[in-house]
Each structure stands twice: as structure tokens, then as C-alpha cells.
Ligand SMILES: Cc1ncc(C[n+]2csc(CCOP(=O)(O)OP(=O)(O)O)c2C)c(N)n1
């Protein structure tokens with residue numbers, strides 16, 4: 001008999017944990033918390049909880065901790081994040097990507113020498129959430145800032161955390177050249193197929209026919225091109241070491257994603273050049289979908305176009321983008 | 329009810345609530361209705377990152393001559409959709425002003441004996457009118473009923489104009505909610 | 518045409534179409550994003566096109582391309598994006614290509630914030646890119662004026678073959694007011710001209726270029742531009758003087774949003790018999806120096822001049838330049854996206870006319886003033902040794918600091 005503890009103050013009522021729980025033990029309460037969210041409660045029988053931790057893994061808001069049947073805590077909120085509550089919308093997987101990255105840094109013992117670089121995008125406030133030294137960079141320029149920092153202090157573990165507008169649009173030049181120079185930092189690239197922060201404009205990664213405020217009739221590939229597959233594009237370069245794509249849309253994929261992020265930081269720690277992890281992430285607000293529907297949309301619409309997998313790694317010679325090895 | 333626009337006072341009202349409670353929309357309807365009655369108006373929303381899951385406020389100014397500052401620190405009216413808004417803005421209302429409190433979410437008295445305070449069970453009235461989401465229009469109705477800032481007909485017209493086209497299904501319940509708000513403060517005799 | 522209630526940003530978009538603009542190139546940025554979001558729907562209806570650029574750098578050079586082939590076009594952005602457009606503006610001005618750039622200013626420096634500000638006055642009027650060039654800069658104070666100045670902007674751009682900037686702030690961009698638009702549907706394209714690149718058929722070939730390797734030629738080009746800017750300064754200054762018909766003891770100078778707030782503050786203090794006028798430059802470049810000076814000279818010798826800006830003191834330099842040392846010019850301002858309320862400006866006016874402020878020419882309104890208001894009595898904090906005399910709380914920013922004297 002395991003148990004979970006839900007932090008009703010942190011909870012934004014996205015309901016992802018309700019979907020994630022294989023035994024249907026979590027449900028919405030009738031109450032609003034101080035921030036106006038309908039939080040969730042553990043409503044099942046205590047005996048039924050197996051302690052699988054999936055609810056905690058999918059929670060974007062560090063809202064759940066888990067103890068196993070021996071009352072040992074098996075899911076602890078990472079010391080790599082501050083206790084600040086994020087400004088992200090309910091169900092936005094930016095929060096999950098933050099947590100996985102912070103967990104990896106903590107597990108690898110890198111928190112004391114890590115320097116993160118926040119972009120301009122919804123994750124602009126990442127410096128409030130990562131419990132490490134952080135920069136805030138101009139829109140798209142994080143890879144240049146990272147280059148400067150890493151070259152000047154190679155002992156640091158430097159990473160950028162960038163959205164798809166930031167990295168693939170305005171910062172397209174910076175990321176291309178940082179990758180091609182083989183800068184020894186890590187990039188966490190959050191692809192949510194939209195400009196979240198500015199209210200839902202088309203990104204280079206927006207899906208064909210996807211409606212955004214600057215493609216109100218749906219993205220027209222005739223005039224705006226096809227969605228940019230950044231991982232595949234960078235994988236054509238000879239220099240970068242590790243390029244992979246994962247997804248944060250459910251528990252299983254989040255755990256696989258964490259392994260990719262871990263490898264990326266291990267390569268940097270071992271002084272191997274440029275490592276890059278793209279993450280398929282949700283933007284329920286600007287997609288106009290519920291958190292659950294958003295997670296499903298990643299799987300149904302994004303994943304077929306943006307296959308998950310490792311596109312380039314040090315051990316094996318470069319694989320052609322189309323022949324990417326799939327993780328599952 | 330006052331409908332002779334020439335006798336109307338200049339006024340301004342701050343509508344505040346959580347994002348998603350429809351404060352900006354209700355404010356727009358008020359501005360639109362007042363404009364159609366030939367008055368000068370301005371509609372100034374709060375904008376910023378706090379809108380993400382946070383608060384949404386709008387100040388509507390209505391006047392008989394061109395509006396100078398659309399930003400008013402001490403408005404003559406407040407429509408508070410939630411508790412944080414009431415706590416933040418009730419102390420700022422000008423003495424003698426009107427404060428409409430959303431009783432469905434707020435069980436606190438603004439402690440402004442020098443103002444007219446009206447509590448409205450907006451959610452319940454909106455539900456009766458056909459849509460719980462039209463609570464914003466109930467609140468607007470109570471404000472218009474209490475102040476006569478604009479005529480009831482002009483607001484109803486503005487609601488219809490706002491939802492014209494593919495949102496027409498919202499017109500009936502929104503207008504009904506608005507009327508329920510008006511009648512909550514000035515019952516039909 | 519009857520009035521419609523419209524957001525400033527959307528009204529700017531519609532006004533551009535009425536002025537004949539057919540192409541828009543831009544990149545999203547708050548608080549101006551409604552301009553592209555409006556035009557992406559509207560431009561196709563009038564046979565135009567909208568392109569979302571990959572960056573502001575690209576956007577302004579798309580404008581360079583479209584303007585160079587003789588098409589009426591524009592871009593819009595907000596402060597950090599305008600910084601990225603600096604290079605392109607220099608090229609546009611150097612090549613004498615007409616276009617309109619909208620800047621919905623937000624607070625800086627750096628990423629700053631997204632709330633209204635006037636802290637890009639220097640950027641707009643002095644610099645953006647490199648080289649000896651100027652933009653014509655227009656500053657609307659209402660949604661209606663934004664529409665009117667948009668029409669003027671395209672006219673001036675064509676007349677002088679120069680980029681024109683419409684410089685407003687987040688408040689004007691985001692607010693809704695009733696507006697009336699000129700004309701019906703899409704306005705006229707550029708008239709026949711001898712510079713657009715349309716293919717050389719039937720004429721000598723043309724070049725859009727700003728490279729002059731021979732210093733004498735570049736000098737000549739600079740003289741030509743200078744002569745043009747001289748005409749702009751002679752003929753295109755625009756301003757408004759409010760309350761100048763009666764004698765006044767204090768002249769406020771403010772532009773855009775800040776000018777509206779000053780107007781309300783002046784209405785308020787006039788009820789107490791205070792005599793105050795407002796000078797509002799509408800063209801920030803060319804700045805109406807002579808008119809501003811005349812408004813000062815209309816006052817008696819002890820009359821005060823105060824610029825009120827949402828920045829740390831930028832336009833005040835031009836106003837001091839206008840004064841040419843004939844009298845002191847003081848400054849009252851805010852930053853960070855804080856828009857002072859009419860009450861605060863009125864309080865400042867009262868104190869100045871009561872002589873309280875005579876020795877503190879620069880006064881920054883600090884957000885700390887809100888702490889008493891939070892208590893509900895509506896009185897701004899004031900006090901010595903960093904704490905408020907009324908509520909006793911700390912006041913983080915110094916309330917007053919000495920300013921360099923003279924012009
Ligand atoms: C130079 C500049 N241009 C534009 C902006 C406005 N801006 C802020 S965030 C953003 C897009 C962010 O989208 P993305 O990188 O996809 O991040 P998301 O919010 O989706 O996570 C833009 C265009 C800016 N801050 N600076």
C-alpha cells in the first residue's frame with residue numbers, strides 16, 4: 001500500500017494526473033484553491049495505490065510526491081527547481097520539461113556548476129524556477145550567449161532552454177552556427193508548434209493547416225513552407241555530437257525523454273561537443289484544447305511528422321535523418 | 329431609469345476578475361453601447377504576463393467630451409468579479425461611487441460605507457438565464473441598473489452586435505443575464 | 518462613415534490599408550501583435566499580402582525589398598524589435614525608400630517589460646542605425662490620431678522618399694476608442710516615380726544602393742539628404758498648444774499618452790484656479806522647437822516649464838534646447854511601464870506652483886508612492902530618510918535628486 005500527497009496549493013487542476021493514474025484513484029475536488037483552480041484529490045482506496053509515480057511524473061507543477069508501501073519516499077520534488085510556483089498555464093508541459101532537466105542536473109551532481117540560459121518565450125522566467133545560476137538572453141540569442149559563457153569558463157555545465165519561435169525562427173542563425181562549431185553546451189528545445197508567450201502566432205514548427213492568430217485559416221504550406229524539423233536539419237551537420245527528439249505528453253514518454261536529457265548532459269560533462277534534445281510539448285491555451293486533448297494532439301498530429309528518436313550520437317556514425325532510430 | 333443622455337454624468341468603471349470571467353468583453357459591450365448613444369468612450373485593458381491564468385481588468389470611461397486620461401486611479405464604479413479584485417480595487421473607488429460585488433465568489437464586505445455597494449449572485453442568476461458563463465453580463469446589468477450609465481436597450485443592442493454571426497447562439501442567454509442583473513437592482517414594478 | 522470602436526493596434530492596421538498599404542512584413546511582439554493579427558485577415562481582402570518574417574531583422578529588409586520595387590508597405594514592432602530593425606532603417610533612409618514603421622513602445626532597457634513607455638524617444642529621434650540620417654517621427658495621443666497620422670505617415674514617406682515612424686506606446690496600442698477612417702477601402706498606390714525597380718524595359722536601368730566608395734560622392738549624398746531633412750524641418754512640424762489662449766504660470770510639455778494624462782490633470786487643477794497650459798509635439802522629429810519656445814515666451818519671466826514623460830528624461834533635452842537657456846526646464850517622469858495617473862501629475866503641478874519643488878528640478882515618480890494608496894487614503898507616499906511619513910514604509914527609490922542645471 002503506497003500513498004501520494006497532493007499539494008492543493010500548487011495544483012492548477014490540469015487533470016493530467018487523473019488521466020495518468022492507471023487505477024483511477026485521483027479526481028477533481030469540489031473546491032477552488034487560492035489561485036482559483038479546481039484542485040485534485042486522492043479519492044480512491046489507499047490499498048489500490050501501487051506507488052507507480054506516474055501521477056507525479058506527469059504533473060507540470062511539482063504538485064505530487066509519492067511514498068512506497070514501506071513508507072519510503074520514492075518521488076521527491078527535485079532540489080534543482082526552486083519552490084516558486086510557475087506562471088505556466090494549467091497542463092502546459094513546459095513545467096514537466098523544467099522538472100526533468102532539473103532532476104537530471106541533480107542526479108548527475110551538476111547543480112553547483114550549471115549555468116542555464118532562459119530564452120524569450122513563455123519560459124522567459126525559467127530563471128525563477130531553475131535553482132541554479134541563470135542568464136536571461138535576448139530573443140533567439142541564447143546559443144550565442146552560451147557560446148560566450150562556455151568558451152570563457154569551460155568548466156561550467158551550460159545549457160540553453162529555448163522555444164521554437166526563439167530557436168527555430170529568430171534564433172535560427174545562432175543555433176545553426178553554434179551546432180556547426182560544435183560548441184560544448186546542451187540545448188533543450190521545446191517545440192510546441194506555436195508562439196506561446198505572445199498569444200499564439202504561427203511558429204516555423206506549426207503544423208500544416210494548424211490555425212494560429214497569424215494563420216487564421218490554417219497554416220498554408222504554399223506560402224509559409226512546411227514545418228521545420230530542426231533535429232533532422234541539425235543532424236545533417238557533421239560536428240554536433242548528440243541530437244535527439246522526445247516528448248513530454250505522457251508519463252512513459254516523459255521518462256524516455258529524461259533519459260535523452262541525461263545523455264545530453266553526460267556528453268557535455270564528458271567534454272563531448274554539442275548536445276541537443278528537442279521536446280514535443282503542449283500549449284493547451286493557444287491550441288484551444290484541454291490539457292488532455294493537447295497531450296492526445298501531440299501523439300496524433302505532431303509525432304507522425306516529428307518522429308521521436310536519436311538522430312545523431314557519438315558512438316554511431318551519423319544516420320540520415322529519414323533513417324532515424326526510433327526509441328519505441 | 330435615466331435614458332436621456334444629455335443628463336448623464338461622466339463616469340468611469342473598472343471591471344476586474346480572473347482571466348476567463350469575461351470582464352474585457354462586458355467592458356467592451358458597455359463602451360460600445362455608450363458610443364452608440366453618442367458619448368465619448370475609452371476601453372483600456374490591463375495587459376501583461378499576469379493575464380496568463382491571472383487577472384483581467386478593464387477601465388471603461390464614458391464622457392460627454394473627449395476623454396483625457398483613459399487611466400483612472402480612483403474610478404466612480406467598480407465591478408468586482410472575484411475576491412482579489414475587490415480587495416485590490418474597492419479602496420480606490422471614489423467616495424459616493426458604486427461597487428458591484430460578485431456574491432457567487434465573494435463573501436466579503438468591501439467596507440465602504442461611503443459607496444453604494446450592491447451584491448449580486450451572478451452565477452445563479454446567469455444559470456437561470458440560461459448560461460452560467462454569462463455572469464459577466466449579470467454584473468454589468470446590475471451596474472447599469474444602479475447607475476443608469478447607459479440605457480438598457482443600448483446594451484442589449486451592443487450584446488447582439490458583439491455576438492452577431494457564428495456566435496449568435498450566445499445572444500439570448502447573454503441578454504437574459506444582463507436583464508436579470510438590471511432587475512436585481514431595480515425590480516420591475 | 519460612422520464611428521467604430523476599435524483597438525489602437527487594429528485601427529493602425531486599417532488606417533494603413535486606407536492609406537494604400539498593401540504589404541506588411543513583421544514579427545510578433547507584445548504589445549503590438551494585434552497589428553499583424555489584424556492585417557493577416559484584412560490584407561488578402563484588398564489584394565495585399567502579409568508575411569510573417571523570421572525576425573525583425575528580416576522584416577525590415579523585406580520592407581526594403583518591397584519598397585524598392587515601389588510598393589506601399591510597412592512593418593510594425595515594439596522596442597526590442599525596433600532595435601533589431603536599426604540596420605534596415607539606415608539602409609532604407611540611405612536609399613531613400615518610402616515606408617512606414619510603427620513602434621508601439623514598451624518599457625526597457627533590455628527585455629524590460631511589456632507595459633507602456635516612452636523610453637525610445639532618443640532611439641526614435643536620434644538614432645537607431647548608423648550614419649547621418651533621420652526618420653520622420655509622429656506621435657499620436659489617441660486612437661483617432663493614430664489613424665490620422667498613419668495616413669499622414671504614408672503621405673510624408675512618399676513626398677520625401679523617407680521612412681516614417683509612427684511612435685505610440687502600449688496604452689494606445691491596446692486601448693479601444695471610437696474611430697472614423699478616411700476614405701473607403703484600399704487607398705492609392707505610390708504615384709509614378711523614377712526610382713522603383715520594375716525591370717528596365719523601355720528605360721535606363723536603376724539601382725537601389727547605399728554604397729559610395731568615393732568619399733566625394735558619399736559627401737554629396739549626405740548633403741543631398743541633409744538638404745531634404747532641412748525641408749522636412751521647415752515644412753512638417755506639427756504640434757498642439759492646449760490652454761494657450763489665457764495666461765499661464767506653468768507650461769507642461771508632453772507627447773502621446775502622457776499628453777492626454779496631462780490634459781486631465783490640467784482640467785483638475787484649473788478647478789482650483791491654477792493656470793497651466795500644455796504643449797504637445799506631434800512630430801517628435803522634426804521637433805517643433807520654435808513653437809515650443811514661443812509657448813514658453815508667452816509666459817511671464819517666473820513661469821515654469823515642466824516636461825512630463827514616461828522615461829527618465831529624454832524629450833526634456835529637446836525642450837531645453839528650445840529654451841536655449843532662457844529659462845529652466847524641469848522634468849517629471851516615470852519608467853518601467855508605470856503610467857502616472859492624472860492625480861499624480863496634478864499633485865506635482867500643485868507642488869510646483871506652490872513653490873515646493875523649486876529646488877528639485879528632476880523628480881521621479883517612484884512606484885513606492887503606491888503604498889499609502891494601498892491603505893485606501895489615496896495619498897502618495899512622501900517623507901524623508903527613505904521612509905514614508907504617513908505609512909512608515911520604506912520608499913525604495915529616492916524621491917528627488919539634483920539635476921544638472923542649464924540647457
Ligand atoms: C526581438 C524580439 N522580438 C520579438 C519578441 C516578442 N516575443 C516574445 S516571446 C516570442 C515568441 C516565443 O515563442 P516560442 O519561442 O515558441 O516560446 P513559447 O512561448 O512557445 O514557449 C516573441 C516573438 C521579443 N521579446 N524580442
Ligand code: SF4
Pocket residue numbers: 006010011012013014015016017018039040055058059060061062063064091
Ligand atoms: S497533474 Fe499536478 S497540477 Fe495537474 S491536476 Fe494533477 S496535481 Fe494538479
Ligand code: SF4
Pocket residue numbers: 087088089091092093094122192196197282283284285286380
Ligand atoms: S501559453 Fe502555452 S506555452 Fe505558454 S504557458 Fe500557456 S500553455 Fe504553456
Ligand SMILES: [Mg+2]
Pocket residue numbers: 121163164165190191192193194195196203
Ligand atoms: Mg513555442
